[in-house]
Amino acid sequence: MVVRVRAWHPAVPSLREVYHAGFDHAYPLHTHDDWAVMLVDDGEVVYGLDGGEHRATPAAVTLLPPAVPHDGRSAIEGRGYRKRVLYLERDWLSGSAQSLAVRRPTLHEDSSLVAARRVHAALQKPGDAMAAEHWLLVLRDHVLAHLGSPTPALRDAPLARRLRALIDDRLVEPLTIAAAADELRVHPSHLVRVFSQAYGIAPHRYLVARRVDLARRLLVGGHRPAAAAAMAGFHDQAHLTRHFRRILGVTPSAFTSG
Structure with a gap:
């Protein structure tokens, strides 16, 4: 081969x-x-x-x-x-x-x-x-x-709320789960589990959905897709387009021209 x-x-x-x-x-x-x-x-x-x-x-x-x-x-x-x-x-x-x-x-x-x-x-x-x-x-x-060491399914709504507030406060900034976990002084796996249990959505999905919503508002306000992508924290316009279409069913360009 x-x-x-x-x-x-x-x-x-x-x-x-x-x-x-x-x-x-x-x-x-x-x-x-x-x-x-x-x-x-x-x-x-x-x-x-x-x-x-x-x-x-x-x-x-x-x-x-x-x-x-x-x-x-x-x-x-x-x-x-x-x-x-x-x-x-x-x-x-x-x-x-x-x-x-x-x-x-x-x-x-x-x-x-x-x-x-x-x-x-x-x-x-x-x-x-x-x-x-x-x-x-x-x-x-x-x-x-x-391996025989399952992680306990512990609920911690206050911790989930703290992560949501952190994501909301830094919506367009680079963020990793590891950095959030370090700031909140918990293990990243635990942080993902309690957030998903509390809100029914994984942290990265929540972050992307919030950024898509911000981009949508920027587009309605007259910004072009490339500018909206940068202002909403996306890697580039293609990154925005991929998630915009997945969540809203249309591309940013179609959304603004509709």
Whole structure:
């Protein structure tokens, strides 16, 4: 198969690197400093992890813990594979998770696959870094549940209100869930859960909806789409158009001319 490799460092908290590869390569034993979350899009990969043999397929998410030796090769002779990997900082999961992941590196749950794929989908769209951050936190919760350490579903309406006020106050400023969590002195995963429970919408969706509403008012006031996008906190006009159409059913240009 044709060798295709792409790697980059996205501006998403906890996410150190994204790696896409399509080839037929046999990895010798090696280790990573980070957690690796792998999706196999085509073909299959067989790999050894701390003495045990496992298989990565398109029907599962594979979790490789830091500092644990592993190898990898195509499971189908004469056929390559395509994979996407998220490299996450070592403190993405606690130290105890490492030994648990060695024994249970494969997540077959559809919800885990959906979360991992949505991380990658958000990373392909300029301006949607908070969506990628959100789905990484969702994926983290799925991993913890898979490893036997589910997170409690605690309600905290006052905390949810504090996050909503923070988002409203900084509507057009760059904001990450990690920064908000640090300011509110809670874990980002907990912050996402309590906000979603309280308002029925994820923080990044709430932020985008508020920005779309602001852009709509700016358009009604006579601003052109490009100016409205910048003033409402969007990455660019294309970013505004994508979410404007999703929420309101029309493009900004059609909205102003209607």
